[in-house]
Amino acid sequence: MIRRGLLYSALLAAGLFGAMSASAAEIKIVNQDIGTGQGLDDHTPATPVGGNPGTTFGQQALNVFQFAADIHGAYLKSNITIVNNATFEPLECDATGGVLGSSGPLEVFTFDPTSLPAGAKANIWYTVAEANSLANQDLSPAEADIQSQFNGALGQPGCIEGSKWYMGLDHQVPAGQIDFLNVVLHEMSHGLGFLDLTDLSTGEDFPGGPGSFPNIYGFFVKHNGTLWDDLTPAQRVTAALDDGHLAFSGATVIAEAPLALGQPDVYRVTAPAAAAGDYLYAQASFGPTATAANFSGAVVQATPNDGCAAITNASAIAGKTALIDRGTCDFATKALNAQAAGASAVLLANNQPAAVTPGGTPTSPVNIPVILVSQTDGNTLKANLAGLTGTVGKGTGLSGTNADGVLIYAPAVLSPGSSFSHYDTRLTPNAIMEYAISQDLRGEIDLDLGPALFQDIGWGIDRSNQLLLTCDTGIPKLVPGGMIIGANVIANAKILAANAADVGTYRAGVRAYEAQLAAAGLITAGQASSLNACLSDAETAKQYAAFGPPPAPPAIVLANNIALNNQKGAASATTAYQLTVPANAKTLTLRTYGGSGDVSISVTDPKGVVKAQPNRPGNSEPFTATKPAAGVWTLTVKGEKAYSGVSVLGAYTL
Known part of the structure; x- marks a missing residue:
C-alpha cells in the first residue's frame, strides 16, 4: 500500500527566513501569475543582466526559475517530471527584513513493506517528488509536486526598503540587491525534500492513516547522540530549541563535510x-x-x-x-x-x-x-x-559540526518555517540551505552539502560527466562537496539556445561562456578541451535544434479585406498573419482593432525587412504602405497584455 498525505496547505512551507534506471530529472515550472500582470507576468521593461537575456521582469524571473530547475534536474535522477508551481506574492516583511520566499511539497507519501520500491524505507514519509522517483510512477498525476512563492513586495515601502531582486545568473550582485537565483535554488530544495514534517510545537510526527509516521529527513537527525525518531514528543520539543546540539547524521553529509566546510x-x-x-x-x-x-x-x-x-x-x-x-x-x-x-x-x-x-x-x-x-x-x-x-x-575544528554530524538550525526561540529544516548558521563557508541568505553564496556553481543530504535521504544522484546531447563535456555534473560545474554547463547551454535568434548566435554565446569558465579556473585544461570538442559547428547545430526556441507555428492566412474576428492570445505570445499582395497594388493596410487587452504589431515585407511599429495603448494598431512590393507580407501580433476579441485585417487596393 502507498499512503498519501496532503501537506502544503495543512502544514508548512519551509522558507528562507528492482527498479528501472532513472534519467536526469526534468523540473517543469508552472507560472501561476499568468494574466495578473504581476510577478512572473510582470511586463515592466528590464535590461538583460548577468547572462539572463529577459527583457521584462517577469521573463527574467522565469529564466531564473528554469535555470535553477535545470541545475537541480541535472544531478537528480527521476523518470517522472517534477512540477513546481511558482508565483509572486507579498510575504511577511518589514522595513529591514522579512521572508524572501517559501516553498514545500504539496503531498507526501509512505510505502508499506508489501509495496516497497528499491531504495525506499517502509512507513516513512517522502515528498511527492522523491516518492515518484522511487516508485518510478506519478503517484498523483493530476497535481503539481511543489508550491513556491516569492516576495513580490520586496523593495516597496515597509518591505526590506531600498532592496530589489538581482536577476543575473552570475552572482555579480550589486550592493543592496538580493540574488534571486540563490533564493530559488534554496526554495526548490525544500520542495524536493530538504525539510522536516514534525510538529515542533508538540513533537508529534505528521499523521497518516490510523497513526503517524516519521519522515525521511528526521530519520537522519540526532540530538546528543540519540536519533530524532527515538526521542519522545516532549524531548523533541526541547531538542528543537537546543542550539548547537542537533545535527544531520547522514553518511554522505558527514563524508563530504570536510570538502565543503572550513574552520569557523x-x-x-x-x-x-x-x-x-x-x-x-x-x-x-x-x-x-x-x-x-x-x-x-x-x-x-x-x-x-x-x-x-x-x-x-x-x-x-x-x-x-x-x-x-x-x-x-x-x-x-x-x-x-x-x-x-x-x-x-x-x-x-x-x-x-x-x-x-x-x-x-x-x-x-x-x-x-x-x-x-x-x-x-x-x-x-x-x-x-x-x-x-x-x-x-x-577557530579550531570543522565549522558547523559536532560529534553527530553537521548542525541543523535550532535557535533557542522556535522559528516556524526556519527551525530544524535548514543547516545551522555556524557553517563556514555559508551554506545555500541556511535559513538566511548570505552575500557570499555561489549557488550557480556550488550547492555545498545540499546534494549530499539528498543522497542520504534516498534520491538517486548522478555524478557522471555532463553531456550536451550525446557529447561528453568531461565535466562532472556534481562532485563531492557540492560543486556543480557540469550542471551549470547544461543550464547555461539551454538558456543561451532558448534565447538565441539562430544557431550562429547560440554558438558564439556558448563558446564565450566556455572561455569564461576556463578563465575563472572552474574547469581544468583537459575539461576545457573536452567541452570545446562539444562546441563544434556540427555539435552546436544539434544542440540548437534540441534546446533552441520551438519553430514558429504556421502563419494564419488572411484574405483581402476580410477581417478575422475574435482573435486572442496570452501576454508576450505572438501570432503571425500573412497576406499575399499582387503586383501593381496601390495601397496596403495591415491592422488590428477592437476587443480587450493590449497588442502591438510588427510588419515584415516580402524581402524580410521588418517594419517596426510604435505601440499604441489598446488594440488599434495600423500599418499602411503605398505601392507595396508584390509577395507575402507578414503581420506579427504580440500580446503586451493578454487580449481577446481582437479583429485582424489585411487589405490592398489595385
Missing part, C-alpha cells in the same frame, strides 16, 4: 583574561568582510548603547571597535552612526537568543566591517569592557 570564523578576545577565548560571529551582509587586518584592537561601548542615534562618545570610539547592542533600529543605521563617529569596526551584541545575519540596505556606503555575536557572548564581553581587546580569525 571567530572573534578572538586576547584580554582581559576573564573574557579571553573564541566567540563565533555572523558577518553582516553589507560592508567589507571582517579580517584580521581591518577588525583588530581595543573595544569601546558606544553611547547610546544601541547606536540608533549619533554616537556621543566619538572621541573614545575613534579608531576602535564600537560595541553596539542589537535592537530599536536597523543594523545599517547602527553601522553608519559608528562609522560617522570614526569607529574602525562594529561588534554587535545580540539582544535575543535567536541567531540572525545583520542585514539591510544602508543609505550610504558602509566602509567598516560589521559582525554580530550571540546574546550570551555579548553579555560576557560587556561584563569585561575594561581593557577588552580582540581580533577576528579562524
Whole structure:
C-alpha cells in the first residue's frame, strides 16, 4: 500500500527566513501569475543582466526559475517530471527584513513493506517528488509536486526598503540587491525534500492513516547522540530549541563535510583574561568582510548603547571597535552612526537568543566591517569592557559540526518555517540551505552539502560527466562537496539556445561562456578541451535544434479585406498573419482593432525587412504602405497584455 498525505496547505512551507534506471530529472515550472500582470507576468521593461537575456521582469524571473530547475534536474535522477508551481506574492516583511520566499511539497507519501520500491524505507514519509522517483510512477498525476512563492513586495515601502531582486545568473550582485537565483535554488530544495514534517510545537510526527509516521529527513537527525525518531514528543520539543546540539547524521553529509566546510570564523578576545577565548560571529551582509587586518584592537561601548542615534562618545570610539547592542533600529543605521563617529569596526551584541545575519540596505556606503555575536557572548564581553581587546580569525575544528554530524538550525526561540529544516548558521563557508541568505553564496556553481543530504535521504544522484546531447563535456555534473560545474554547463547551454535568434548566435554565446569558465579556473585544461570538442559547428547545430526556441507555428492566412474576428492570445505570445499582395497594388493596410487587452504589431515585407511599429495603448494598431512590393507580407501580433476579441485585417487596393 502507498499512503498519501496532503501537506502544503495543512502544514508548512519551509522558507528562507528492482527498479528501472532513472534519467536526469526534468523540473517543469508552472507560472501561476499568468494574466495578473504581476510577478512572473510582470511586463515592466528590464535590461538583460548577468547572462539572463529577459527583457521584462517577469521573463527574467522565469529564466531564473528554469535555470535553477535545470541545475537541480541535472544531478537528480527521476523518470517522472517534477512540477513546481511558482508565483509572486507579498510575504511577511518589514522595513529591514522579512521572508524572501517559501516553498514545500504539496503531498507526501509512505510505502508499506508489501509495496516497497528499491531504495525506499517502509512507513516513512517522502515528498511527492522523491516518492515518484522511487516508485518510478506519478503517484498523483493530476497535481503539481511543489508550491513556491516569492516576495513580490520586496523593495516597496515597509518591505526590506531600498532592496530589489538581482536577476543575473552570475552572482555579480550589486550592493543592496538580493540574488534571486540563490533564493530559488534554496526554495526548490525544500520542495524536493530538504525539510522536516514534525510538529515542533508538540513533537508529534505528521499523521497518516490510523497513526503517524516519521519522515525521511528526521530519520537522519540526532540530538546528543540519540536519533530524532527515538526521542519522545516532549524531548523533541526541547531538542528543537537546543542550539548547537542537533545535527544531520547522514553518511554522505558527514563524508563530504570536510570538502565543503572550513574552520569557523571567530572573534578572538586576547584580554582581559576573564573574557579571553573564541566567540563565533555572523558577518553582516553589507560592508567589507571582517579580517584580521581591518577588525583588530581595543573595544569601546558606544553611547547610546544601541547606536540608533549619533554616537556621543566619538572621541573614545575613534579608531576602535564600537560595541553596539542589537535592537530599536536597523543594523545599517547602527553601522553608519559608528562609522560617522570614526569607529574602525562594529561588534554587535545580540539582544535575543535567536541567531540572525545583520542585514539591510544602508543609505550610504558602509566602509567598516560589521559582525554580530550571540546574546550570551555579548553579555560576557560587556561584563569585561575594561581593557577588552580582540581580533577576528579562524577557530579550531570543522565549522558547523559536532560529534553527530553537521548542525541543523535550532535557535533557542522556535522559528516556524526556519527551525530544524535548514543547516545551522555556524557553517563556514555559508551554506545555500541556511535559513538566511548570505552575500557570499555561489549557488550557480556550488550547492555545498545540499546534494549530499539528498543522497542520504534516498534520491538517486548522478555524478557522471555532463553531456550536451550525446557529447561528453568531461565535466562532472556534481562532485563531492557540492560543486556543480557540469550542471551549470547544461543550464547555461539551454538558456543561451532558448534565447538565441539562430544557431550562429547560440554558438558564439556558448563558446564565450566556455572561455569564461576556463578563465575563472572552474574547469581544468583537459575539461576545457573536452567541452570545446562539444562546441563544434556540427555539435552546436544539434544542440540548437534540441534546446533552441520551438519553430514558429504556421502563419494564419488572411484574405483581402476580410477581417478575422475574435482573435486572442496570452501576454508576450505572438501570432503571425500573412497576406499575399499582387503586383501593381496601390495601397496596403495591415491592422488590428477592437476587443480587450493590449497588442502591438510588427510588419515584415516580402524581402524580410521588418517594419517596426510604435505601440499604441489598446488594440488599434495600423500599418499602411503605398505601392507595396508584390509577395507575402507578414503581420506579427504580440500580446503586451493578454487580449481577446481582437479583429485582424489585411487589405490592398489595385
